[in-house]
Amino acid sequence: MKKMSVLLLCTLSFNSWAIKLSDYNPYKFEALFTNPVCETYSYESPVISENGKILESKPKNVYCKPADEAASVARSNSPQYRIVEWISDKETKELYLAYLSFNSKNISKALCLAVAKGVKLSIVLDGGEDGKNPSLNKEAEALKKCGNPTLVNTTYRGSTSGLGYAHNKILIVNPGSRTTKVLFSSGNMTGGTSINHENWNFVTTSGTSYFAQAHKCVIESMITSGDTKANFTKSLNECRGKITAQPEQDIQIFFSPVDGPLALAKVTEAGKKATLVEAMSHRFSGQLADLFKTLLAEKTPIKFILDDDIYWSYKRHQNVGRNTSFEAFKIYRDLILPGMNTKFLQTNQNVYQLQHNKFMIFTFKSGGAVFNGAGNFTTAAFSKNFENFYFITIPEVVGAYNKQYDLYFDEMATFEKDMPRDYVNP
Secondary structure, three states, X not given: OHHHHHHHHHHHHHXXXXXXXXXXXXXXXXXXXXXXXXXXOEEEEXXXXXXXXXXXXXXXXXXXXXXXXXXXXOXXXXXXXXXXXXXHXXXXXXXXXXXXXXXXXXXXXXXXXXXXXXXXXXXXXXXXXXXXXHHHOHHHHHHHHOOOHHHEEEEEEOOOOOOOOEOOOEXXXXXXXXXXXXXXXXXXXXXXXXXXXXXXXXXXXXXXXXXXXXXXXXXXXXXXXOOOXXXXXXXXXXXXXXXXXXXXOOEEEEEEOOOHHHHHXXXXXHHHHOOEEEEEEOOEOHHHHHHHHHHHXXXXXXXEEEEHHHHHHHHHOOOEOOEOHHXXXXXXXXXXXXXXXXXXXXXXXHHOOOEOOOEEEEEOOOOEEEEEEOOOEOHHHHHOOEEEEEEEOOHHXXXXXXXXXXXXXXXXXXXXXXXXXXXXXX
16 A cells, blocks of 8 residues: 555656656657758759849759659658658557558558558548548558558548548557657658658657647547547547646647647747747748738748749749649738748649748747647648647757758748749759
């Protein structure tokens, strides 16, 4: 009885102060970025920039093609390499995945081998991403033929009952186990693991942490109750309400559509306190665009990196890639023309290679924070879609994002004055 009391006291004491993710054992947080390795793609004839300079090629390692994937993923610090490593680890017994889309051949192969060895696999995908016909997602459905079909559970959610996309980007290794690994990202299990410009966050933690348990809750709630927003909200909140561990203060989690308003409030609070905001996004509209418009009017310094599809959509008055001319017009009118410090990544819209990062870095008078996750910075991401967002103050993580942002802004991205004058691709 005395031993049980001491154990209980230790457990309660631990839970009372373990409010940082690093308080748990094990702990590792690795922020990786695709930073693809690509050939230099030259124009057939020189192109003139907006400021009159001669351009001979697209920026190296920015503009890429599918043929560049092999070199990009072969590096031991590439996101796809790490994903395959996690899946293939001999300690991996069960996997949860939730993504908008899934078609990476290398990751499918790794998953197939894992299932053949007896690993249990649960996948949640968007039901409308493949023409509202789940059977068309051949990569995911084919995993049922890799071994015992009862080990593979595929669920399709979103795009029904007033819900938007099932847009989460989460991989969990051994959910509920003493050592649980959680991956969250801006990218899907597609070219996002290789030639898109994306951020990937690999976290190893204890299965008893709030962080690990909350992620288990969201995927299980999508599987069992993701048919309507009301059912999902009830299930997620009930599951999270049973977690006895305290939420970590250095990484706050928001699952849309349930927590969308809380996420927006957190970003608004951070933006108003910041002395500098540095951002990247594939899409940008709604309340966050309004916030940036206000911050710009209040003279808060803002740096923003966009996909060059926005530049071309505005310049050509038509949709380019996956960006719209209407969206581009509003970004230019409200933010770029009033003076936001903006650059573009010149990606390859012909193969839907994207600047697909979605994150903000807030620099405060003391310290800083990163807001990132699966969702684009749009109204739907915070109100209709299934999304996962994070507000992170872990110093080494903020430092990694600052270092990467400097690489993007200083070396990889292009000012408007240096952009090609004409819409020409190599």
